[in-house]
Amino acid sequence: GENVEQHPSTLSVQEGDSAVIKCTYSDSASNYFPWYKQELGKGPQLIIDIRSNVGEKKDQRIAVTLNKTAKHFSLHITETQPEDSAVYFCAALAATNAGKSTFGDGTTLTVKP
Amino acid sequence: NAGVTQTPKFQVLKTGQSMTLQCAQDMNHNSMYWYRQDPGMGLRLIYYSASEGTTDKGEVPNGYNVSRLNKREFSLRLESAAPSQTSVYFCASSEYRTAVILGQYFGPGTRLTVT
Numbered sequence: 001g002e003n004v005e006q007h008p009s010t011l012s013v014q015e016g017d018s019a020v021i022k023c024t025y026s027d028s029a030s031n032y033f034p035w036y037k038q039e040l041g042k043g044p045q046l047i048i049d050i051r052s053n054v055g056e057k058k059d060q061r062i063a064v065t066l067n068k069t070a071k072h073f074s075l076h077i078t079e080t081q082p083e084d085s086a087v088y089f090c091a092a093l094a095a096t097n098a099g100k101s102t103f104g105d106g107t108t109l110t111v112k113p
Numbered sequence: 114n115a116g117v118t119q120t121p122k123f124q125v126l127k128t129g130q131s132m133t134l135q136c137a138q139d140m141n142h143n144s145m146y147w148y149r150q151d152p153g154m155g156l157r158l159i160y161y162s163a164s165e166g167t168t169d170k171g172e173v174p175n176g177y178n179v180s181r182l183n184k185r186e187f188s189l190r191l192e193s194a195a196p197s198q199t200s201v202y203f204c205a206s207s208e209y210r211t212a213v214i215l216g217q218y219f220g221p222g223t224r225l226t227v228t
Contacts (some may be wrong), residue, residue, distance in 0.1 A: 034216035043117075043203050043219035044156070089155060091216075098163040099144045099209030100171070101217060105155040 002027040004092050006104025013080055014112050021107045023090035024072040030092040033066060033073045034101070038087045048075070080111045115139055117220035119204050125226045126194040134189040134223050136204030144209040145187035146171075146217065147179060149200040156203065162187055163209060194227045201225070 003026040013019050023033075031052035036044035050057045050064045050073065057064050061080075066073040077084055087108050091101040117138045126132055138145065143164045148156040158171030160179040168179050176198060178190045187206075191198060201224050205217040 032214045032216075036216075036219075043205075043221050044217075046216040046218065049216050093214055095214050098161065098169070099207055099214055099217075100146075100158060100161060103156045 002030060002092055002094070002097075002102040004090060004102045004104045006090050006107060008107060009105065010108045010110075012110045012112065015080060015082060017080055019077045019080055019084070019109055019111075021075045021088055021090070021109070022072060023074070023092075023104050024070075025092040025102070026071065027092070027094060027102075028071070029094040029096060030102075031095055032093045033064070034091050034093075035062075035064060035075050036089045036091065038089065038106075040086075044089055077109075080109075082111050082113050085109055085111045117204055117206055117218050119202075119220035119223050121223060122221065123224045125228065126191075127228055128195060130194050131190065131192050132194065133191075134202055134204075134225075135186070136188065136220060137186045138204075138206040138218070139185065140206060140208075140218065141184070142206035142208045142218070143184070144207050145181065146205045146207075147177075147187070147189045148203045148205065149173065149198075150203060150222075151200050159189065159202075191225075194225075196227045199225060199227045 034049040038044040063076045090104040120135045146161040147159040162181040165184045204220040207217040
């Protein structure tokens with residue numbers, strides 16, 4: 001089955017700096033890669049996604065890149081703000097796998113004011 | 114448009130008691146999922162329903178049963194609760210078809226403690 005590894009497990013940055021979270025996956029059939037943000041006491045929220053036919057996608061301060069050959073994808077947050085502090089999860093899905101996601105273990109991002 | 118709702122928000126059970134966690138979505142999604150999240154850990158899939166009328170086991174199904182009551186509702190039942198089932202339970206939904214997959218929308222969670 002699919003295996004997703006996520007690094008780092010914790011990340012601390014100063015407000016205004018950039019943050020990068022990286023994930024690798026094992027199943028070459030995976031073709032959809034969403035990212036979720038989970039604030040304390042809440043459910044995960046989908047923040048951005050990328051499909052295997054696209055190399056990069058950007059939405060305001062967040063961007064995701066995908067390298068299919070190397071089987072890794074990354075989340076980039078620029079100009080970080082204290083409200084970006086949360087746990088971030090990556091996931092990988094294959095179209096043939098009933099929509100089941102394999103999640104990474106999460107990255108706790110702390111943005112210091 | 115409430116998205117995904119879960120009841121109850123909190124629950125304390127004694128070992129051996131049973132309960133049902135309720136989940137409903139109003140986004141007309143065909144697929145629904147139940148996860149558990151333990152402290153400091155990621156999300157583990159318990160059961161899922163790819164479409165109305167079907168259910169399948171996920172990664173950690175032991176001790177749980179599910180019912181896809183209709184397209185909107187997907188319930189999770191603990192028949193005989195054990196302390197190892199102390200966790201936060203999340204329900205999620207998505208629109209899934211072989212040719213199109215989309216991300217999942219999660220409910221706010223149910224915090225369950227089994228003593």
